[in-house]
Amino acid sequence: xxxxxxxxxxxxxxxxxxxxxxxxxxxxxxxxxxxxxxxxxxxxxxxxxxxxxxxxxxxxxxxxxxxxxxxxxxxxxxxxxxxxxxxxxxxxxxxxxxxxxxxxxxxxxxxxxxxxxxxxxxxxxxxxxxxxxxxxxxxxxxxxxxxxxxxxxxxxxxxxxxxxxxxxxxxxxxxxxxxxxxxxxxxxxxxxxxxxxxxxxxxxxxxxxxxxxx
Amino acid sequence: xxxxxxxxxxxxxxxxxxxxxxxxxxxxxxxxxxxxxxxxxxxxxxxxxxxxxxxxxxxxxxxxxxxxxxxxxxxxxxxxxxxxxxxxxxxxxxxxxxxxxxxxxxxxxxxxxxxxxxxxxxxxxxxxxxxxxxxxxxxxxxxxxxxxxxxxxxxxxxxxxxxxxxxxxxxxxxxxxxxxxxxxxxxxxxxxxxxxxxxxxxxxxxxxxxxxxxxxxxxxxxxxxxxxxxxxxxxxxxxxxxxxxxxxxxxxxxxxxxxxxxxxxxxxxxxxxxxxxxxxxxxxxxxxxxxxxxxxxxxxxxxxxxxxxxxxxxxxxxxxxxxxxxxxxxxxxxxxxxxxxxxxxxxxxxxxxxxxxxxxxxxxxxxxxxxxxxxxxxxxxxxxxxxxxxxxxxxxxxxxxxxxxxxxxxxxxxxx
Numbered sequence: 001x002x003x004x005x006x007x008x009x010x011x012x013x014x015x016x017x018x019x020x021x022x023x024x025x026x027x028x029x030x031x032x033x034x035x036x037x038x039x040x041x042x043x044x045x046x047x048x049x050x051x052x053x054x055x056x057x058x059x060x061x062x063x064x065x066x067x068x069x070x071x072x073x074x075x076x077x078x079x080x081x082x083x084x085x086x087x088x089x090x091x092x093x094x095x096x097x098x099x100x101x102x103x104x105x106x107x108x109x110x111x112x113x114x115x116x117x118x119x120x121x122x123x124x125x126x127x128x129x130x131x132x133x134x135x136x137x138x139x140x141x142x143x144x145x146x147x148x149x150x151x152x153x154x155x156x157x158x159x160x161x162x163x164x165x166x167x168x169x170x171x172x173x174x175x176x177x178x179x180x181x182x183x184x185x186x187x188x189x190x191x192x193x194x195x196x197x198x199x200x201x202x203x204x205x206x207x208x209x210x211x212x213x214x
Numbered sequence: 215x216x217x218x219x220x221x222x223x224x225x226x227x228x229x230x231x232x233x234x235x236x237x238x239x240x241x242x243x244x245x246x247x248x249x250x251x252x253x254x255x256x257x258x259x260x261x262x263x264x265x266x267x268x269x270x271x272x273x274x275x276x277x278x279x280x281x282x283x284x285x286x287x288x289x290x291x292x293x294x295x296x297x298x299x300x301x302x303x304x305x306x307x308x309x310x311x312x313x314x315x316x317x318x319x320x321x322x323x324x325x326x327x328x329x330x331x332x333x334x335x336x337x338x339x340x341x342x343x344x345x346x347x348x349x350x351x352x353x354x355x356x357x358x359x360x361x362x363x364x365x366x367x368x369x370x371x372x373x374x375x376x377x378x379x380x381x382x383x384x385x386x387x388x389x390x391x392x393x394x395x396x397x398x399x400x401x402x403x404x405x406x407x408x409x410x411x412x413x414x415x416x417x418x419x420x421x422x423x424x425x426x427x428x429x430x431x432x433x434x435x436x437x438x439x440x441x442x443x444x445x446x447x448x449x450x451x452x453x454x455x456x457x458x459x460x461x462x463x464x465x466x467x468x469x470x471x472x473x474x475x476x477x478x479x480x481x482x483x484x485x486x487x488x489x490x491x492x493x494x495x496x497x498x499x500x501x502x503x504x505x506x507x508x509x510x511x512x513x514x515x516x517x518x519x520x521x522x523x524x525x526x527x528x529x530x531x532x533x534x535x536x537x538x539x540x541x542x543x544x545x546x547x548x549x550x551x552x553x554x555x556x557x558x559x560x561x562x563x564x565x566x567x568x569x570x571x572x573x574x575x576x577x578x579x580x581x582x583x584x585x586x587x588x589x590x591x592x593x594x595x596x597x598x599x600x601x602x603x604x605x606x607x608x609x610x611x612x613x614x615x616x617x618x619x620x621x622x623x624x625x626x627x628x629x630x
Contacts (some may be wrong), residue, residue, distance in 0.1 A: 007504075
C-alpha cells in the first residue's frame, strides 16, 4: 500500500496568519485614510464656515452694504470643492456612514447659508445670476435619473459662468432642508428650482438651458 | 452593505491564501531541479494518437525518432483515430520512405483519444508508456532525463516542461507566458504530490500502474485529468520536471482558444464531480484538502473576481459615462475646457489600491521565479507577453468559465 504524506498543517496555519495579516493591513489602511479624508473635509468646512461668518459680520457692520464684498461669489468655488470631495468619499466602502451623514448635513446647512447670501447679493447688487436648487437622492431606486440630472447640472455650471447651483440630498433628515423643500413645494427627487420656479422630475439639458437667462 | 465589494475581497483573500501557501512550500522545500543521470535504458513505448493531423504528424514522429535514446529500446506506435484527412497515408508513406522498423501504425475507426491510447497500450511492449499529442514535438534529451525518475517505485507518471512552440500572435505569446507559469506551479505542486493532470504532450506513465487503474477513460473530455485522478486515488506520485522539455502548438485564434479551454474546464468540472469524494478528504493529503478544492473553485473565483471587478471598475463607469455624455449631446468642448486631473487623493479607495499592489508584487515575484526555473527570458518574444498575461488572461479565463457554466446549465453536449 502506497503511503501519502499527511497534510502540511503548519503551513496552512502560517499561510492563514500571513494572508489574514496582509488583508487586515489593507483594511486598516483604508479605514485610516478614509478617516483622514473625513477630517480633511471637516477642516475645509470649518474654514468655509469662518469665511461665511466673516462675511455676515461685515454685512452687519456695514449695515447691509453687501455689494462691496466680492467674497460672496468667490466662496462658490470653495463650496463646490467641498461638495465634490464629499461625493468621492461617499463611494468609499471604508467610510464611516454616520460621520459622513453628519458632514453632509453640515455641508447642506453651509450651502443654505451661502445661498441666502447669494440671493441677497443677486437682488441687491443687480447681478444677473441664475440660481438653481437641485434636490436629489443617492438612493438609485428612489431616483433613477439623479445621476444624469447631476451630470447635466455640472455641465451647465461649467458652461455658463452666471449659474450657481446648490444641491440638497432630500434623504438628510434636517429641519432646514425640510423647510427649504416645503417653501419650494418640493416633494420628490429629482427636482429643480430655477430662479424660484419649481420643475419637478428629470429635466434635460435643453430645458434647463431655456430656463436660465444665459 | 456593499456585497459586491465583499465578494471581491473574499476572492482576493482566497487567492492570496493559496499563493502564500505555495510560496511557503517553495521557500521551505524548493523544487525538483536535479537532473538525474540515466543508468539503464528500459523499453519505452511512445504512443502518438492522431486525428486529422496530416500537417503535424511527420514533425512529431521525426522529433521522436531524433530522441537521444537507444533505438532498440523505443517502441513507437502511431494510432490513426479514423482521420478524415490524409494522416494515415502521410505517415505510412513517410515510414516506407525512411524504412523505419520500430514505428508501428495502427488504424481504428474514430473513437476518441482515450480509446486510441488504450489501443496503443494493448499493442505496446514497453515497461513505460509515453503519450505524445500529434501537434507536439519533444526535445532530444527529454526521455533520458525523465526515465531515471521511475527508480522510485511509487512514481506513476513523470511529466516534462511544456512550452509553446514559436509563439507569433499576441494570444500565443500570452499562452507562452501562461504555460511557463503553470508548469513552474505544477513542479511546485508535485513537491506536495498535488499534480492533478498529466497533459497529452509526452507524459510518461509506468505501464503496470496504468493497467492497474484501467487505462484511459473513453468518451471523456479530459482523459488526461481523469487518469491522473485515478492514479492520485491510489496514492501514486506524479512528478513534474522542469529540465525535460516538450513543445506544443498553441491555438492561434480566439475561437480556437475558447474551444480548447472550454473543453478543459468543462472536463475538469465533470471529472471532479465524478471524483468528489476525494475533495476535502484528508486521506488524500494536501491534494484532497487544498489542490482539488482550489481546482474546483478556481472557475467560480475567476468568474466572481474578474466579472465583478470589470463590471464595477470598467463597464459600469463606462456605461455611466456614455449615458452622461448622451445627456449633454456629446458636447465635449465644454468638458475639454474644464478638464482637470481625473481624480484627487480623495477619490482613491486605498484598501483596493493596497490589494492591487500586493497582487501585482506577488505576481511579479512568481513570474520572475517561473522564468528563471524554466530558463526563459521575459522579453524573448517582445514586451507584450507578461503585461498581456497579467491584464488579459484573467478576463479570458473568466469568459471561458462563463461559457462553461452556460453550457452546463443548458445541458449542451460536447465532443472531444
